[in-house]
Amino acid sequence: MLPLTDATVLQDVRCDGVGPIGIFYRNQTFIEQCSLPLRHHTTMSISDRKIKEKEALRDLILQAARRLFVAKGIEQTTIRNIADAVDYSVGTVYVYFKDKTDILHALHSEGFTELGNQFKVLFAVADPMERLRAMGRIYIHFALENPDMYDLMFTLKAPMDYLEDEKNADWNEGKSTFSALKTTVQDCINAGHFKNHQLEPLSFMIWSLVHGMCSLHNSQRSKGVHLENPDSIVEQGYAAFLQIMEIL
Amino acid sequence: MLPLTDATVLQDVRCDGVGPIGIFYRNQTFIEQCSLPLRHHTTMSISDRKIKEKEALRDLILQAARRLFVAKGIEQTTIRNIADAVDYSVGTVYVYFKDKTDILHALHSEGFTELGNQFKVLFAVADPMERLRAMGRIYIHFALENPDMYDLMFTLKAPMDYLEDEKNADWNEGKSTFSALKTTVQDCINAGHFKNHQLEPLSFMIWSLVHGMCSLHNSQRSKGVHLENPDSIVEQGYAAFLQIMEIL
DNA sequence: CCTTAAAATGAACATTGTTCAAAAATAAAA
DNA sequence: TTTTATTTTTGAACAATGTTCATTTTAAGG
Numbered sequence: 154m155l156p157l158t159d160a161t162v163l164q165d166v167r168c169d170g171v172g173p174i175g176i177f178y179r180n181q182t183f184i185e186q187c188s189l190p191l192r193h194h195t196t197m198s199i200s201d202r203k204i205k206e207k208e209a210l211r212d213l214i215l216q217a218a219r220r221l222f223v224a225k226g227i228e229q230t231t232i233r234n235i236a237d238a239v240d241y242s243v244g245t246v247y248v249y250f251k252d253k254t255d256i257l258h259a260l261h262s263e264g265f266t267e268l269g270n271q272f273k274v275l276f277a278v279a280d281p282m283e284r285l286r287a288m289g290r291i292y293i294h295f296a297l298e299n300p301d302m303y304d305l306m307f308t309l310k311a312p313m314d315y316l317e318d319e320k321n322a323d324w325n326e327g328k329s330t331f332s333a334l335k336t337t338v339q340d341c342i343n344a345g346h347f348k349n350h351q352l353e354p355l356s357f358m359i360w361s362l363v364h365g366m367c368s369l370h371n372s373q374r375s376k377g378v379h380l381e382n383p384d385s386i387v388e389q390g391y392a393a394f395l396q397i398m399e400i401l
Numbered sequence: 402m403l404p405l406t407d408a409t410v411l412q413d414v415r416c417d418g419v420g421p422i423g424i425f426y427r428n429q430t431f432i433e434q435c436s437l438p439l440r441h442h443t444t445m446s447i448s449d450r451k452i453k454e455k456e457a458l459r460d461l462i463l464q465a466a467r468r469l470f471v472a473k474g475i476e477q478t479t480i481r482n483i484a485d486a487v488d489y490s491v492g493t494v495y496v497y498f499k500d501k502t503d504i505l506h507a508l509h510s511e512g513f514t515e516l517g518n519q520f521k522v523l524f525a526v527a528d529p530m531e532r533l534r535a536m537g538r539i540y541i542h543f544a545l546e547n548p549d550m551y552d553l554m555f556t557l558k559a560p561m562d563y564l565e566d567e568k569n570a571d572w573n574e575g576k577s578t579f580s581a582l583k584t585t586v587q588d589c590i591n592a593g594h595f596k597n598h599q600l601e602p603l604s605f606m607i608w609s610l611v612h613g614m615c616s617l618h619n620s621q622r623s624k625g626v627h628l629e630n631p632d633s634i635v636e637q638g639y640a641a642f643l644q645i646m647e648i649l
Numbered sequence: 650c651c652t653t654a655a656a657a658t659g660a661a662c663a664t665t666g667t668t669c670a671a672a673a674a675t676a677a678a679a
Numbered sequence: 680t681t682t683t684a685t686t687t688t689t690g691a692a693c694a695a696t697g698t699t700c701a702t703t704t705t706a707a708g709g
Contacts, residue, residue, distance in 0.1 A: 207687095232666065242689045244669085253666070308556060313621045324625040331626050350644065354637035357614070357626060361638055362606065365613025369605075373561045377572040378579050378605060389602035390609055396598065397645065455656095479696060490658045492700085501697070 211249045213239050215263070218256050222301050227257070227309070254315045257305055261312035264302040265326035268295050272333060281340035286395055288337060289363050293391060296367035297384065303371060307364060334360055347401055366390050459497045461487050463511070466504050470549050475505070475557070502563045505553055509560035512550040513574035516543050520581060529588035534643055536585060537611050541639060544615035545632065551619060555612060582608055595649055614638050 217238040221230040232253060236243045250256045271291050278284040296303040305312055306326070316322040335356045341347055347355055366387045369375045379386035465486035469478040480501060484491045498504045519539050526532040544551040553560055554574070564570040583604045589595055595603055614635045617623045627634035 231664080233664090243667085244689055245687080247667070248687075307622055308616070308620055310620060324622075327622055328625040350641060351637070353627065354634065354641040357617075357623070357634050358610065358638040358641045361613030361617055362610040363613070364617060365609030365611070366605070368556070368616050369609055369612060372556055372558060374555055374572070374575055375605065377576040379601065386602065386605050389599070390606040393598060393602040393606045397649065400648070401645065480698085481696080491698085492658055493656080495698070496656070 207249075210239075210241075210245075214241075214246055214249055215256065215259055219260055219263075219302075222260070227301060227304070254311050257309065258312040258315035260302065261305040261309075262326055264299070264306045265330060267299075267302070268292070268306070268330065269333075271295055275337075281337060281344050282346060282398070285337050285341055285359075286398070288334065289359070289391060289394075292363050293367055293387060296364075297370065297387065300371040303367060308368065308372075331356065331360065350401075362394055363391070455497075458487075458489075458493075462489075462494055462497055463504065463507055467508055467511075467550075470508070475549060475552070502559050505557065506560040506563035508550065509553040510574055512547065512554045513578060515547075515550070516540070516554070516578065517581075519543055523585075529585060529592050530594060530646070533585050533589055533607075534646070536582065537607070537639060537642075540611050541615055541635060544612075545618065545635065548619040551615060556616065556620075579604065579608065598649075610642055611639070 214235060218230065218235045221234055221238060225234075232243055232246055235256075236246050250259070268291075271294075272288065275284050275288055275291070278287055313324070316324060335352060338347070338356045338359065339352055342350070342352065366375075370383065370387050375383055375386050462483060466478065466483045469482055469486060473482075480491055480494050483504075484494050498507070516539075519542075520536065523532050523536055523539070526535055544555075561572070564572060583600060586595070586604045586607065587600055590598070590600065614623075618631065618635050623631055623634050
C-alpha cells in the first residue's frame with residue numbers, strides 16, 4: 154500500500170519520469186491497480202477538470218519555454234524567465250517539471266512529434282526513391298526552420314541525460330524516426346536499388362549525410378564555406394547527393 | 402600615439418582578440434610600427450624571458466582547462482576548477498583569457514592544429530581517391546578519439562560567438578580545413594572522377610556525411626540505432642560511403 | 650635601498666538552477 | 680455556513696557560477 158501522503162514517495166514517483174505528481178489523478182487505472190479506494194465516489198467531473206487544468210498549465214509552461222528558447226536561446230533562457238512569461242512563480246515551474254532538463258526533454262519529444270507529422274505526407278508518395286528524396290527534403294526543411302528544436306532533438310546532450318536517469322528508458326523518439334527511414338530504404342532495396350548494400354549502414358549513412366548538412370549549417374560552420382546565401386550550400390549539397398543516388 | 406598606460410585602451414586591445422595584454426611585448430614589430438621607443442635598450446633577454454613565462458602560463462591554463470573538459474565536461478568545468486588546477490587565483494585566469502569563451506575558442510583552434518597535423522600524412526598518398534578515403538578515416542578517428550575537442554571545433558556555438566565580437570574575423574580554421582578537402586576532391590575530379598559534379602557542393606556533401614556520423618555518434622544519437630558496439634555503425638556507415646564512391 | 654610597473658589576488662557582485670517551509674486557494678466535511 | 684483537509688502556489692533562501700576590480704605582492708632598474 155502506497156502512502157499517498159508521504160511527500161518523499163510522491164517525489165520519487167514524480168521523478169520517475171512518468172509525469173508530475175498528478176500521475177496519481179491522471180492515470181486512473183494505475184490508482185485502481187494499487188487498489189487505492191478513491192476518497193469520493195461522486196461525479197469525478199471535478200477531478201477531471203483539475204487534471205485538464207494541470208495539463209493545460211504544464212503545456213502553457215512548455216510553450217512559453219519554447220517561445221523563449223527560440224527568441225533568446227536555450228542557455229540564455231532562465232527558469233525565472235519562463236515563470237514570468239506564464240505569470241507564475243519559479244516554484245510552480247518545478248512542480249510541473251523536475252528540472253530544466255525535464256523541460257528540454259519534453260520539448261525534444263514535441264519536436265519528434267512535429268517532424269513525424271510532417272513525414273505523414275510521405276505515405277502519399279508511391280515511388281520509394283521519390284519518397285526517400287522527399288523525406289530528406291522535409292527533414293532538412295524542418296531542421297533549418299526550427300534550429301533550436303533540431304538542436305534539442307539531435308545535438309544537445311541534455312535531453313539524453315534525462316533518459317540516463319531512468320531505467321529501461323530508450324531513445325524511442327530517435328529509434329522510431331530512424332525506423333521510418335529504414336523502412337523507406339528497404340522499400341528502395343526491394344524495388345531493385347542499392348544493390349550490395351546493407352540496410353542499417355546505408356540508412357545510417359543517409360541520415361548522417363542529411364543531419365551533417367543541417368548540423369553544420371545550424372552551428373554556423375558552413376559560413377566560411379560559401380560566401381553567398383548560406384542556405385544554398387545545403388540545397389546544393391543535397392542536390393549533389395540526389396545526383397549520386399540516381400545511379401544507385 | 403597610443404597611450405600605453407591607459408588601462409582602458411589596454412583592455413580594448415586585449416579584447417580585440419589578438420591576444421592578452423602581452424601582445425605589446427610579444428609582437429615586437431607592432432611596437433615598432435607604433436614607433437613606441439622601448440623603455441630599456443639593454444639585453445632584451447629579461448623581457449624575452451617574461452614573454453616566454455607569460456606564454457607558458459597561458460598554455461598551462463589552457464592545458465589544464467583541456468584536461469578538465471575531457472575529464473568532467475565543458476559545462477561542468479568552472480573557472481575556479483581551472484585556477485585550482487594550475488595553482489593560481491581566478492583573477493589570473495582572467496588576465497590571460499578574456500572570458501570562458503576565449504578559452505573555448507583557443508582550444509578550438511588547438512584542435513584544428515592537431516587535426517591538421519594528422520592530415521599531414523596524406524601528402525604521402527599519391528592516389529587522390531585513396532587520399533580522400535584516408536582523409537575521412539583520419540577525420541572520423543580524430544572525432545571519436547577527441548569528442549570534446551570535436552564538439553568545440555564543429556558543434557558548440559561558443560567558439561563562433563568569439564568570432565562575432567571581432568571585426569573581420571573569419572573562421573579561418575574551418576575555411577582552411579575545408580580547403581584541404583576541396584583540394585583533394587579537385588584532384589579526384591582531375592583524375593577523372595565525380596563526373597558532372599561541382600566542386601563545392603560535392604565537397605560539402607562529403608564533409609557533411611563524415612561530420613554527421615561523428616556528430617550523431619558523439620551526441621549519443623546512434624545508440625538507439627545499433628545495439629552492438631556503437632562505434633561499429635560509424636565504421637559500417639563509412640564503408641557504405643566508400644562502396645558508393647568506388648563507382649564515381 | 651628605493652621607485653615603479655607588472656602580475657597575482659580574492660573578496661564582492663549579479664545571475665543562475667533548485668529547494669522547501671509557509672501561505673493561499675480550493676475542496677470536502679460537518 | 681463554518682471548519683477541516685488537501686492541493687496549489689509562493690518567494691525567500693542556498694549553493695554555485697562567471698566576472699570584475701581595488702588591493703597586495705612581486706620583481707626589475709636605477
